[in-house]
Every structure is written in C-alpha cells, then in structure tokens.
Amino acid sequence: MxxxxxxxxxxxxxxxxxxxxxxxxxxxxxxxxxxxxxxxxxxxxxxxxxxxxxxxxxxxxxxxxxxxxxxxxxxxxxxxxxxxxxxxxxxxxxxxxxxxxxxxxxxxxxxxxxxxxxxxxxxxxxxxxxxxxxxxxxxTADEMERIFGAEDALRRGKGMLQRGDIKGALAKFRVAFEVSADIPDVAAHYAFARFLDGEGSDSADGKKAFKELEVLVRENKDDVSANLFYAKALKLKKQTDEAKKYFNRVLAKEPNHPEAKREVRLAASRSGDSDKVPLYQINVMEKLRSFFKKKE
Missing domain, CATH: 1.10.287.110 (DnaJ domain)
Known part of the structure; x- marks a missing residue:
C-alpha cells in the first residue's frame, strides 16, 4: 500500500x-x-x-x-x-x-x-x-503525481532493460517500487534487475532478489512478469528444465508472447524434442551449429 x-x-x-x-x-x-x-x-x-x-x-x-x-x-x-x-x-x-x-x-x-x-x-x-x-x-493531486511518476519510471526502466542498461533500469524500477511495491509487475521487474545486477558477483542482494522472485511466482501464479522473470533467472542459473516450466506458464497466459515462445522452442530443440519446433527453425539452428564448429 x-x-x-x-x-x-x-x-x-x-x-x-x-x-x-x-x-x-x-x-x-x-x-x-x-x-x-x-x-x-x-x-x-x-x-x-x-x-x-x-x-x-x-x-x-x-x-x-x-x-x-x-x-x-x-x-x-x-x-x-x-x-x-x-x-x-x-x-x-x-x-x-x-x-x-x-x-x-x-x-x-x-x-x-x-x-x-x-x-x-x-x-x-x-x-x-x-x-x-x-x-x-x-x-490528492500530489499523491496522484507520485503514482504517475512511478508509472513513467517503470516504462522507462523497461526500455533500459531491453537495451541492456541494467544499472539505469534498476534505478528506474526502484522509483516505481517505492510507490507500488504491492503490484506484482513492478516487484518482478525490480527483483529481476537486482538479480542481474548482482548475478555476476553472486552478491547477497542478487540471492535475495532471486528468493523474492520465487515468492512472487508462488503468490501470483497468473502474473506474466513474475513467471517470465523467474524463468529467465532460472535459465541464467542453468536450471533450464525448471525455467521451461515457467516459460510455459507465460504462454498459458499469453500464447503469442515472443520471448517465452522462443525460449520454449530453443529448449525443445536442445532436448531433441524436434516435433515441437518448426522445421525451418531446426534447419537454421543446425546451420549455425555447423558454422561455429568450422570456426573452431
């Protein structure tokens, strides 16, 4: 609140x-x-x-x-x-x-x-x-202005995150979180940015952020952002099978979600479950693998 x-x-x-x-x-x-x-x-x-x-x-x-x-x-x-x-x-x-x-x-x-x-x-x-x-x-008008400011910060932070500006995104998400901490979409973006910021050094805050994503998913099973960012965090931790489960949850809510669709197809191709991956995509993947093997 x-x-x-x-x-x-x-x-x-x-x-x-x-x-x-x-x-x-x-x-x-x-x-x-x-x-x-x-x-x-x-x-x-x-x-x-x-x-x-x-x-x-x-x-x-x-x-x-x-x-x-x-x-x-x-x-x-x-x-x-x-x-x-x-x-x-x-x-x-x-x-x-x-x-x-x-x-x-x-x-x-x-x-x-x-x-x-x-x-x-x-x-x-x-x-x-x-x-x-x-x-x-x-x-009041001042309170509404704070809410609008938080929404603008969230929108800007999403753009920064897409561009790979983790520090910038984290700063914007923190502003949004201070006003709207109980909105799952806001909390998920903030936790994931903190996870990314601390993931390389395996910091205490990075670990805490991962735990917060776990809680968010458990308490908000239908929230797309919570499931998506938890899946992405799991993937970064090399827990690919578990990550696929949560990417599939995203697709259950938004069947055309581009990132979740891509991740599920890639996971299927790696596991040899080719019947779930379009043939054209398998061919492209095989060509890429061959290309990089030659480079080695």
Missing part, C-alpha cells in the same frame, strides 16, 4: 457484476458489447478514472467478500484484458488519458495481489471492517 505523510491511501472504483461482463455503477457504459469508437473508449477511461476513490478491493474486481481465490483471479483476468493498454492502442490516447488508463490497470493489479494472498487479505478484511468499505480519503 502506498502512503503519503504516513497516511495510507488506496485507489478504487465501484463495479457491479453482470455475469460475464460488468457495468459501472451509475454509468451507461457496459463492457463486452461490440467494438468501441475513440470517443467511447476515452469516455470509458475517464469515467473509470473518476471513480478511483474509496471503494474496496472487492468492489474494484466486482466480487463478493467471500469470493474464492479462483473467482478473484478470474475476475482480475477479465478486467485486466479489458483495460490493458494494447486494447486502447488504436485510439491514440494523449499523455493524460494514457496515465489514467495506467492508473486503472495498476489498481486492478493491486486488488488482485492483495485478495489472492491469504495473510494480506485477512489483514485487509480487518482493515475495512464489516461494512466492506475502505475507510480512506480521496487521493
């Missing part, structure tokens, strides 16, 4: 369950009915963002207080798909609209992270009491 001057705050909105879809409380919008035009998409984001006030995590995900972990995860997956940035990419959102969409998406992740973790859920239930309503104040 983020804090400002020692006072906890939480973002949220009210959602009402409607079977496979959902509607915003007091709203004319309803999900799952055809494609939106740009005006409708922006209105949906604005309306969702305006409702980020003092609703409970249960209301955020549209589930009952006694909902099972499976039901909570299912609700999260449905809503995360609806408010994923890729779904709104074609609408050419401006910076302000993009930040509001990110705030909505991150709020979903926070609710899922807490309600699918038994100790944290029990603590949260005690906090909100029998009423089921979070007794918290609205988020």
């Amino acid at each position: 983020s804090t400002q001057d020692g006072v906890p705050f939480r973002l949220g909105w009210k959602a009402v369950s409607l079977g496979k879809g959902f509607a915003l409380s007091g709203s004319g919008h309803q999900e799952g009915k055809g494609n939106m035009d740009a005006k409708e998409a922006i209105a949906l984001i604005e309306e969702r963002f305006d409702l980020l006030e003092t609703q409970s995590h249960y209301q955020v995900l549209g589930v009952e207080r006694d909902a099972s972990v499976a039901d909570i995860r299912a609700a999260y997956r449905t809503l995360a798909k609806k408010f994923h940035a890729d779904r709104f990419r074609a609408y050419m959102l401006n910076d302000g609209q993009q930040k509001k969409l990110e705030a909505v998406f991150n709020r979903l992740g926070k609710a899922n992270s807490i309600l699918t973790n038994e100790p944290r859920r029990a603590e949260y239930d005690n906090e909100i009491g029998a009423s089921g309503v979070a007794r918290e104040r609205k988020v």
